[in-house]
Amino acid sequence: MRSSDLPEVKSIHLFETMNDDRFESLVNAAYLQTFPAQVDLIHEGDPADFLYVVLDGCVELYAQSNGRETTMAMVPPVGTFILAAVLKDAVYLMSARTSQQSRILMIPSQDIRLAFESDPDFAKAIIRELANCYRAVIKEHKSIKLRSTVERLANRLIRYHTDQGSIGSVLLPYDKRTLASLLGMAPENLSRAFNTLKPYGVKVEGATVHLNDLSALETLAKPNSLIDDRTM
Amino acid sequence: MRSSDLPEVKSIHLFETMNDDRFESLVNAAYLQTFPAQVDLIHEGDPADFLYVVLDGCVELYAQSNGRETTMAMVPPVGTFILAAVLKDAVYLMSARTSQQSRILMIPSQDIRLAFESDPDFAKAIIRELANCYRAVIKEHKSIKLRSTVERLANRLIRYHTDQGSIGSVLLPYDKRTLASLLGMAPENLSRAFNTLKPYGVKVEGATVHLNDLSALETLAKPNSLIDDRTM
DNA sequence: CCTGACGTTTGATCGAAATCAAACCTCAAT
């Protein structure tokens, strides 16, 4: 990998407290590769051979059962995925595909396990990361069990709005089909949910969504920090 | 706490690799208490002051938003809950109440954090435990996004059947209202889901459910180890 | 500029699950 990428990877929470030498040997054993969009990286049920780090692009985690499919999460740069399977030396519970052209770092899972066995600081970082991942899924699960489709969309828009600097409009980070699946609804219903939000100042223009009456939208969405706030 | 309880607590995956002295000082600082049924132990949003260990009885984890409420998980003996909040020194994302009379060990979260900072073996055990919790929630999330209510019930019955020794019948571990909430449906619909399963050999007798045609039930349920198998 | 593919939207309909309401058990307390 390019040495210019090193600081970027090192800046991930997971690695930043790691001893420099150890970090370098970990990364030296890793593979860096650029994939086109819509390439399957891993498939659920396969043994966890690598920990993945998204350096550029975006990766979709999804799951299948019974002929149905659903998007579980989107991983933007710089994020890791499938950490739990790697640590447990178990099979993946989710599949992953690139949603755009993506630069991906693949670290052999054996190296990860060796590193956390021998480096207490790395173990602590893993604990922090895992606890965050756990709480993120809990929040997703609460969202789907406690909210209607329209409420889930409204809160998601508010989240993106905050993420993107509260400028009164939002650029949807992925296509609507994927967003629908992530929110647990059919694409047709996402479209209808947007219509339902029209009276609350939500105006869709392609991938741009204008939020012209945030307080009305919040009244409907009833955002809840214990579901929507990803910093806690 | 009674010294007779020590081995029981020590047998939890989380503690079994821990140095004995350290374990004893951890437990000495803890509180052991017996609560009647339906007592609220913690409430979502509160700071995580304790890690909880269920020694006897059973605890329901639940969440609320917007006037709605849902059961997130049931914690039987000997299990812990709210580990992630404790590690992060964050607020609880879920509330907890006893579902029967329960004996609960409460370990101050500061002691837990000190222990994992200074004991690499304990840190490793925490990683294992957290990874398991994470994967358990992922499975729940897959279940609710990929399956209908009837399928969720069918698979849950098969799981309990296996847990209880595959004797042709199942004793529901909690009341049907709670089971319904755990499975993400209204109590009325749980009752109807049982009726739907009647042609597949499912016969309800109070809290006992007879599974008279397991292969038919499995044909309908289409169990998937990546959702239903809790050992992986 | 045209074409066709693909994502999105709209309309119509269907089906699953929620809700409302009432009846019905079960069982503990009197």
Place this chain on the structure above:
DNA sequence: ATTGAGGTTTGATTTCGATCAAACGTCAGG
């Protein structure tokens, strides 16, 4: 035995979201 409370079931109805089908937009490639 009787009462009453809480859990469960059944029935009727409504609502939400899924599905099916077709139209529409957008945009890259010819």
